[in-house]
Amino acid sequence: MKRSVLTLLLLIATALSPFFVGTSAFAQTRNEKVYTVPERQPEFPGGKAALSTYLAETIRVPNSVAKKNYDTGPIAAKFIIDELGYVHDIRITMKPLDKKTMKSLSGFMTNIISAIEKMPRWEPGEVGGKHVAVFYTLPIEVSMQ
Template sequence: MRAILKATLCLLGTVVLSQSPMSIVRAQQSTGKVYTVAERQPEFPGGKAALSRYLATNIKFPGSLMRQNANTGPVAAKFIVDVDGSVHDVRITTKPLTRENKKGMQEFMAAIVTAVEKMPRWRPGEVGGRPVAVFYTLPIEVNMQ
């Protein structure tokens, strides 16, 4: 009886695990292949200094977090820079939200998403001299000084 139960649990685990990657693969197939590392990484027009200026100008830090002197912790925007340099599929990662700063952090994350989605076209990443879509992670630092 235990052997049958173990076999059933193993089979269920295999079915569940095998279905998860398939849904990810299907999602990637609709947009084509997306690289995590490219021979030449995507670049914001004007380089890193221009990207920092763009973010500082376009991301407004919520007053509620500023009044609380809240520590946002590590925040990153993850997105795809497509073969034409357009940015899409923006996701924000952050530390778990507390009840006190939840509203302010949600406003902050929405501001980041809006700013990233409105970015000008990037120079796309390249592999073998050809433009490719690249999954890009952009850390966002908040300096309150």
């Protein structure tokens, strides 16, 4: 009896598992091509100057981080701009830091991710005259002075 109940629970869990998979996990399994070097790079609406202005106005350095004047080293946001110009799969990269510093910077990293998530649609990259998904690396210069 216990074995049949366990088998039944396992079957139900297997059948329902697609409903509990997060969209980010699902996005990782798509079979679309993502280019790293397209013929035409994606472009932020208004160009690079508008992108710099957007980031400067949107990303806020928390006071606690600014006061400690952490040396974060180079920071980069890496994400995919899909064939429709939407940004997704955002990751932040930086030099290795100790756990205490990383904990202090977690709110700042969240601000960066939030700013990128709220970006307007980009003009997508192109290959062969068709819009394509592009893996994009955006260096972020941090000045805490």
